[in-house]
Amino acid sequence: MSVLQLPLPSRIQAPKICPCNPRGGAVITRAASPVVNAAAVLPKNLIGIHSGVFVGDWRPEDAERAVKGAKEAGFDLIELNLSVPEEVDAESTKKVLEKYDLKASGSLGLSRATDISSSDAEIRKNGIKLLSGALKALKVAGGKYFVGVNFGAMDKYREPLTAEQWKHCVASLKEVASEAADYGIEYGLEVVNRYETNILNTAQQARELIGDIGMDNVTIHLDTYHMNIEENSMEQAIQAAGDKLGYIHIGESHRGYLGTGSVDFTGLFRGLAASGYTGPLTFESFSSAVVSPSLSNTLCVWRDLWDDPDDLAVKAHSFIESNWAAAYQLYSRPKAWSKPV
Structure with missing residues (x-):
């Protein structure tokens, strides 16, 4: 993480987007002296980006384009x-x-064909096989975090989860999480909105599922896009996840430029700082300008929210780094929560 010089605000301010660039320009905050060295006090969180910002496929030339673009954006x-x-x-x-x-x-x-919570044993078997293949690929590539809707079908359900399906989900996750543990991989369960799963819609539900699984390498993956729909507040969700929070997706309410939608990023970074979070902060955004056959229809990516991946990436990195630094300096404390949220 680069050294970042930030003034110490007298009180936290909601991130503002520079009026000279309404698509997502530099983040500005009201501030007063003194100037402090943010890099000297920040935890060493990895700042990440989803490959879908740059490419839709993963041929050798796609991998080069995406990895190079991510590195150049910081x-x-x-x-x-x-x-x-x-x-x-x-x-x-x-x-x-x-x-x-x-x-x-x-x-x-x-x-639906690989849903490990399904009552159909063959479908669960197919799901476990897919997850095992993904874990093996990640191990070879050297990755340490496996996240997403890796606990059930990413689809719209018109009925609640049954007790039987919950049991199937727990049993299946014990099997795949055990394999992940053998590879030294953290298995993060992504909490998503009610239109994409009927299993985990809140951090509290994820905490309960992890309790039933009972494995140390299973953690909670929160995503601001989904939290903005389902949670009472960013801070409450982070508090509910507690020490099981392992991965964060930073995404706007419309999945475009950060700071141009309705997500409460002030609350997010304040909550993360107060909780002492040290895991990855990964930017996720999608536009029909970059088409991934396996993601576009699933995620309903049918609009051009942006058309310049490199510009989007640079501004996202700046937004995350500067807002995280400002919040961490104001809200990180030896005791995480000084007042109810």
Whole structure:
């Protein structure tokens, strides 16, 4: 993480977007002296970006383009789309990552045909096979974080989860999380909105599922896009996740430029700082300008929210780094919460 000189604000201010660039320009905050060295006090969180910002496929030229773009924008980590793990050349991916000195995480969303919470044993078997393949690819590539909707189908359900499906989910996750543990991989369960799963919609539900799984390498993956829909507040969700919070997706309410939508980023970074969070902060954004066959329709990416991946990436990195630094200096404390949220 680069050394960042930030003035210490007298009180936290909501991030503002520079009026000279309404698409997502530099973040500005009201501030007063003294100037402090943010890098000297910040925890060494990896700042990451989803590969889908740059490319839709993962051919050798795509891997080069995405990893190079992420590095040049200042990121420490790139999140790989492992929805079709056999299409990812893990060995060559590892070489590209080493070439640009970048770390990797991996993610996917299961389908109805690979739903490990299903009452159909064959469907659960297919899901476990897919997850195992993704974990193996991530291990070879050198990644340490496996996240996403890796606990059930990423789809719209019209009925609540049954007790039987919950049990199937727990049993399946114990199996795949055990394999992840053997590889030294943290298995993060992404909490998403009610239109994308009927299993985990809140941090509290994820905490309960992890309790039933009972494995140390299973953690909670929170995403601001989904938190903005389902949680009472960013701070409450972070507090509910507690020490099981392992991965964060930083995304805007419309999945475009950060700071141009309705997500409460002030609350997010304040909550993370107060909790002492040290995991990755990964930017996620999608536009039909970059088409991924395995993601575009699943995520309903049908609009051109942006058309310049490099500009988007640079501004996202600046937004995350500057707002995280400002919040951390104001709200990090030996005791996480000084007042109810």
